[in-house]
Amino acid sequence: MTATAQLAPQLQINPDSAWEKLISRDKTAGFLYAVLTTGVFCRIGCGSRPPRRENVRFFGTAAEASSAGFRPCQRCTPTERDPLDRVREHIERNLDRAVPLAELARISGLSPFTVQRNFKREFSVSPLAYQRALRAARFRAALKEGNSVTDAVYNAGFSSPSRAHEAAQLGMTPARFAQGGKGERIGFATASTPFGWMIVGATDRGLCWLALDGTKAAAETTLREEFPLADLRRDASLSTLIDAALASVHEGSDLSHSLRSAEAPNSQEANLTSIDLRGTVFQLRVWNALRQIPRGQTRTYSQLARELGMPNSTRAVARACALNRVSVLVPCHRVVGVSGSLTGYRWGVERKRKLLDAEKERRS
Incomplete structure (x- = not known):
């Protein structure tokens, strides 16, 4: 194989976006960089001094960088597997039980303190928080697939329904979430706007849905697909939420200010100044x-x-x-x-x- 053929994948890396990832030390980038003045190639997240842009070359693999004459950095060891990847994979394989730091230390060859510090620096959360987030995602997926609440709770690795509900941030009980919002009452309104048909949906806790689509029917379908078994009721008073959304575009107003300006109906005004976001x-x-x-x-x-x-x-x-x-x-x-x-x-x-x-x- 010729050198030209070996380096071909490098041409698929956009230099501008790759440089942005290097500056932000985006460790999920999936490629390496080399520095002409030092002759060394590194991981994107290497803690070495940032290079000058004109001296940087990007490579898809360590083999490509080596073939181009660069040697691996001794600090970030780009030719070796990252110990934090081993930690992450071990957590993902053991969601059904507690994984102590001491165990992660053995897996990675690092001290418990170093595992905790480096993992949080790499993934922005602690190993425990990462495991909880994965459990929550598994729990929500199981509910949507039709599993019973009890099965979903314990299959996701939670010790009780209350812990699952708290971690999963459902915005409603697990039973209602599993039933497509069954028993949840959501009022909605639609209107034509310069940006297409807009639909808003609101619970008694506040605005929970705002979508845009090409027709009124298509807009209403988005709400029904998100909450297929909820009690959906058309509520003309919620048109004030549409006015608030348009005001945020034209004037930069926040939700509560826009609704006060529009003199929202007293029956729901207090709740409509809130946004009922549901997520992790x-x-x-x-x-x-x-x-x-x-x-x-x-x-x-x-x-x-x-x-x-x-x-x-x-x-x-x-x-x-x-x-x-x-x-x-x-x-x-x-x-x-x-x-x-x-x-x-x-x-x-x-x-x-x-x-x-x-x-x-x-x-x-």
Whole structure:
């Protein structure tokens, strides 16, 4: 095989996005970098001094970097398997029991203190919190697949339904979640807007759904698919939530201010100033951070991860944005790709473009 053939995969790495991942030390990047002035190649998350951009080359594998004449870094040992990967995989294989730090230390060859510190630095959560998050995800998946609440609780590794409910952040009881929101009462309203048909849904705790679609019927379908067995009732008074969403685009108003300005009906005004978000602790942190991005401004996924103090969690942040249930008021449309591209948007990229354009016009 020729040297040219060996290096071919390198050409598939976008230098601009790769540089962004290097600057943010995104350890999920999946490739390596080499420095011309030192002749060394490293993991993206290496703690060595940041290189100058013109001296950097990117490689898909250690073999490619070695073939190009670079030697492995002795600090981050890019040719060896990361001990934290062994820790992570061990946790994932043992969700049904407690995994003490001492056990993780034996797996990794590190001290318990070092495992705890390095794991939290790498994944932004402790080993215990990581295990709990995976259990919660398994629990929610089992409920959606039709498992009984009891089976889902214990198969996910929880000791009791109350612990499962607390960890899974369902926003309702496990039984109601398993039954597609059965017994949950959700009022809704729809209206045509410059960004398509908008539907809002609200529980007695606040706004739980805001979606955009091409037709009124399609918009209403999104709510029925999310809560297939809930008691859905049309409520014209909830149109104030649509007004609030549009005001957030045109004026930058938050939900409570917009509703006060619109003189929302007294019967539900106190509750409608809240947003009933339902997700994991991590997702809730991301969604709250989205609400802090000023109207007319954008962030990249990596910038948002850094602002959250989790520079290595860019992909997880992007995934949380994609699962946002309350568009516009939780403005995931204000997050863009590293190059400024709009990338994907749950409600359609063209709507994302219109939302950003409207915010910029009003801002100027």
